[in-house]
Amino acid sequence: MIHSSPQSFKPGILYMLGGMFIFSVINAIVKDITVDYNPIQLVFFRCFFACLPISLLLSLRGQWMLPSPSQWKIHLLRAILIALALPVLFLGIGLLPLSDSMALYFSSTLFLVILSYPILREKVTTIQWLAVGIGFIGVIVIAKPTSGIFHYGALFVISAAFMESMCNIYGRLLSTTHNSLMITFLGSLLPSLILLFILPFVWVTPDLTGWIALLSLGFGGGLGQLCIVLAYCYAPPGILAPMIYSAILWSVFLDIILWGNWPTKSLIIGCGIIIASGLMIVFSKSKEKEHDKG
Numbered sequence: 208m209i210h211s212s213p214q215s216f217k218p219g220i221l222y223m224l225g226g227m228f229i230f231s232v233i234n235a236i237v238k239d240i241t242v243d244y245n246p247i248q249l250v251f252f253r254c255f256f257a258c259l260p261i262s263l264l265l266s267l268r269g270q271w272m273l274p275s276p277s278q279w280k281i282h283l284l285r286a287i288l289i290a291l292a293l294p295v296l297f298l299g300i301g302l303l304p305l306s307d308s309m310a311l312y313f314s315s316t317l318f319l320v321i322l323s324y325p326i327l328r329e330k331v332t333t334i335q336w337l338a339v340g341i342g343f344i345g346v347i348v349i350a351k352p353t354s355g356i357f358h359y360g361a362l363f364v365i366s367a368a369f370m371e372s373m374c375n376i377y378g379r380l381l382s383t384t385h386n387s388l389m390i391t392f393l394g395s396l397l398p399s400l401i402l403l404f405i406l407p408f409v410w411v412t413p414d415l416t417g418w419i420a421l422l423s424l425g426f427g428g429g430l431g432q433l434c435i436v437l438a439y440c441y442a443p444p445g446i447l448a449p450m451i452y453s454a455i456l457w458s459v460f461l462d463i464i465l466w467g468n469w470p471t472k473s474l475i476i477g478c479g480i481i482i483a484s485g486l487m488i489v490f491s492k493s494k495e496k497e498h499d500k501g
Contacts, residue, residue: 219442223450226434231457233427234300234309235465240420241301245409246294247402249424253293255399256425260433261392270386274393278384281377286397288374293398296367302360304468309458310349310478311364316485317342318372326376338487345480348473387436395429445493452482 237249265271274282300308317339323329350361374394381390413421438447455478462468 216442216446219438219440219447220450222434222438222441223447224453226431226438227451227454228457229427229431229434231305231309231454231461233424233431234458235305235461236420236423236427237297238300238305239465240417241297243417244411244413244421246297246301247405247409248411249297249421250290250293251399251402251406252421253424253428254289254395254402256422257395257429257432258392258399260426260429261388261395264433265388265392268388270388272385272389274381274385278381281381282393282397285374285377285381285394286401288370288377289394290398290401292367292370292374295363295370299360299363299367303364304466304474305462306455306459306468306470307349307474308360308364309455310474310481311346311361312368312371313452313455313481313485314342314346314365315368315372315375316481316488317346318369319375320488322372322376326373327379332491334491335488338484338491341487342481342484345477345484347477348480349477351473387439391432391436395432443493444489448486448489452485455482 233253241249296308296312299311303311320331320335320339324331346365350365378390378394411417438450459470462470
């Protein structure tokens with residue numbers, strides 16, 4: 208970590224905004240080509256080719272570090288979760304408006320709080336539990352489970368968000384001994400190796416446009432992950448949290464431009480609730496850390 212003054216936060220903010228934009232574009236590509244390719248094939252390209260830009264930076268920084276035998280179990284568990292979560296997420300993205308799917312995906316922040324106690328034994332405060340409850344109200348507003356227009360795609364996205372939160376929990380365990388770049392690299396390489404065994408059964412040979420789209424998923428995913436890793440080098444989570452939610456704004460913009468999907472009233476209200484609850488959680492945790500330091 209190199210952030211020390213408010214002035215040094217600017218690169219971190221720009222990296223995070225850039226990363227969120229890249230991931231929003233990647234999700235738009237996924238939505239556009241899910242009708243042509245199985246999600247397993249999409250995720251394989253997304254993970255395998257993401258390794259290339261990440262490995263380049265690892266080499267430039269000289270930060271290659273293999274896990275110890277005891278750590279491989281956690282890395283493999285994360286890989287399995289990623290190999291399950293991303294295909295499920297891509298299914299949901301293909302079925303829902305892009306902005307709806309991204310708003311629902313931010314429920315991972317809420318699951319992260321719920322899982323932090325049983326897995327990490329982290330204390331969850333009353334404010335954080337309240338924020339989780341408020342956040343799930345936002346999820347319900349967007350998903351509309353009691354209305355006639357509920358779409359089962361919402362279940363795919365929420366399930367993927369749950370698995371993503373578990374993956375992040377185990378990433379925290381690894382972060383005490385591994386640098387973030389190495390965790391990110393193995394979090395792309397290992398899932399791609401798992402999916403490689405399934406790939407021949409779902410493979411569709413791409414045309415030129417398909418190759419461009421599939422390779423863009425991988426290289427773009429790697430660049431997006433690098434932006435996020437670098438963002439946390441320059442700024443703390445409390446500063447970056449509002450920037451993360453820019454992904455919803457990018458998704459709304461792309462939804463309008465590419466598919467003519469204007470945000471609904473329920474999406475606007477639900478997004479506002481989810482964002483507010485997420486910021487409550489982040490700032491509550493930041494105050495805890497400041498109190499602990501004091």
